[in-house]
Structure formats: structure tokens, C-alpha cells
Amino acid sequence: MSEDALPPSTPLIALAGITKTYGQGQASFQALRGVDMNVRQGEFVAIMGPSGSGKSTAMNILGCLDTPTSGAYVFDGKHVEDLSRDQRALLRRDNLGFVFQGFNLLARTSAQENVELPLLYRGESAEARHRMARAALKAVGLDGWEHHTSSELSGGQQQRVAIARAIVTSPKVLLADEPTGNLDSKRGHEIMELLVGMNSEHGITILMVTHEPDIAAYARRIVHFVDGMVESDKPNGEAR
Numbered sequence: 001m002s003e004d005a006l007p008p009s010t011p012l013i014a015l016a017g018i019t020k021t022y023g024q025g026q027a028s029f030q031a032l033r034g035v036d037m038n039v040r041q042g043e044f045v046a047i048m049g050p051s052g053s054g055k056s057t058a059m060n061i062l063g064c065l066d067t068p069t070s071g072a073y074v075f076d077g078k079h080v081e082d083l084s085r086d087q088r089a090l091l092r093r094d095n096l097g098f099v100f101q102g103f104n105l106l107a108r109t110s111a112q113e114n115v116e117l118p119l120l121y122r123g124e125s126a127e128a129r130h131r132m133a134r135a136a137l138k139a140v141g142l143d144g145w146e147h148h149t150s151s152e153l154s155g156g157q158q159q160r161v162a163i164a165r166a167i168v169t170s171p172k173v174l175l176a177d178e179p180t181g182n183l184d185s186k187r188g189h190e191i192m193e194l195l196v197g198m199n200s201e202h203g204i205t206i207l208m209v210t211h212e213p214d215i216a217a218y219a220r221r222i223v224h225f226v227d228g229m230v231e232s233d234k235p236n237g238e239a240r
Contacts (some may be wrong), residue, residue, distance in 0.1 A: 011038035033228035043057035046216035048197035049225030097166030112146040136164035156187035176208040
């Protein structure tokens with residue numbers, strides 16, 4: 001076991017009694033009502049639920065983009081709820097990668113420059129940024145497309161660039177929010193095969209929000225949210 005690996009019995013992520021309330025008084029809304037969930041290193045978890053179920057709020061807390069009203073969030077041994085805004089930003093930068101439904105690429109910027117962006121924030125040298133970005137683009141099947149801008153790429157290719165940008169820093173966890181939502185069925189399944197490969201071959205822990213059962217079927221575990229709580233949490237014995 002490597003120095004960075006957790007003992008098999010220790011979850012990489014642990015949520016305990018997580019609540020989230022927006023607003024105050026009669027205008028308040030409780031988005032999460034006591035969520036308990038553990039995620040072990042190397043898992044691929046799909047988070048599902050109807051609109052308003054709390055799945056997106058939970059994802060924002062997991063991604064250190066929001067903080068819980070109460071409860072404990074432990075990431076790799078650190079109590080995230082006790083961290084300052086700057087400390088959460090560093091944890092996010094050093095450990096998490098994000099893939100969004102809308103790709104979120106810079107329009108007039110090349111694929112390589114888009115992928116280099118997180119490395120720029122880390123202060124990597126230009127030489128290191130170029131090398132790491134090219135390797136990430138090759139890993140997602142875009143070798144030779146480094147200098148194409150977003151407008152010159154298909155939707156599926158743009159999402160591959162977004163995934164390359166998310167993995168270029170070698171994150172412990174990849175958070176994917178409806179990663180196939182803007183893609184046709186064929187391209188969506190291609191993206192899912194890519195994520196499955198990254199999970200199984202490289203051990204990247206993946207947490208994915210989706211409302212599509214055929215996309216959730218790629219995950220090895222499916223968590224259903226209803227009314228701000230975990231309704232079910234089951235292994236997917238038929239994962240693709």
C-alpha cells in the first residue's frame with residue numbers, strides 16, 4: 001500500500017448528520033436533513049434523485065463549494081467543516097476534479113490551454129503545464145487536437161477536454177455533475193466508458209450526479225436522495 005493510500009477500513013469521504021438550511025425563519029428551506037454517507041477510495045458512485053431531492057446540494061458540499069449547516073464532513077482524515085474558506089479552496093485545488101454538464105471551457109482558447117488552467121493556478125512551469133496537458137488529452141483520446149478551440153470541437157470532444165482538465169492534476173476524487181446531459185446517446189455512452197476506464201484502470205474515485213438510469217448503470221454503487229435524505233444506498237451488481 002502506498003504512503004498516500006488509506007487503510008481499507010477507512011473511508012476517503014465520510015458524511016455524518018449533514019444538514020443544509022437556506023434562508024431564515026418562515027422563508028427557510030432545509031435542503032439536506034441529516035445525510036450519512038461514506039465513500040471509499042476507488043469507488044464509482046452515482047447519486048440520483050428527483051429535482052429538489054438534495055443531490056446537487058450534497059454534491060456542492062462534497063466539492064467544498066458550499067458548507068453544511070450542521071454535521072461532519074471528513075475528507076481524507078480532515079474535518080472540512082472546520083476549515084477556513086482558503087483552506088477549503090486548497091483542499092479543492094489539490095484533491096478534487098470537476099466535470100460539469102455545460103463543459104465550462106474558455107471559448108477562444110485551445111484545448112491544451114483549457115487543460116492547463118488548473119496547473120496555472122498551482123504555479124506549475126510552462127514546460128510542465130504543456131507536458132501534463134498533452135498527456136491528459138492523450139488519455140481522453142484527443143492526441144493531436146491540442147490546438148483546436150472549443151468551436152472546432154464536437155460536444156463529445158469538448159466534454160473530453162473538460163475531463164482532461166479535471167484529471168490533469170491527478171485528483172483523488174472526480175466530481176461529475178450530469179456529465180452526459182448535453183450529449184446525444186452515443187456520445188454520452190462514450191464518455192461513460194471513458195470514466196469507467198479511469199475508475200478501474202487508474203483508481204480515480206468518482207462521484208456522479210445523474211437523473212438517467214442508463215448512465216447510473218455504469219456506476220458500481222447507486223445512492224438515491226429523496227426529500228433531503230438518503231433513501232437507498234446499494235451496490236450495483238450489474239455495473240457495465
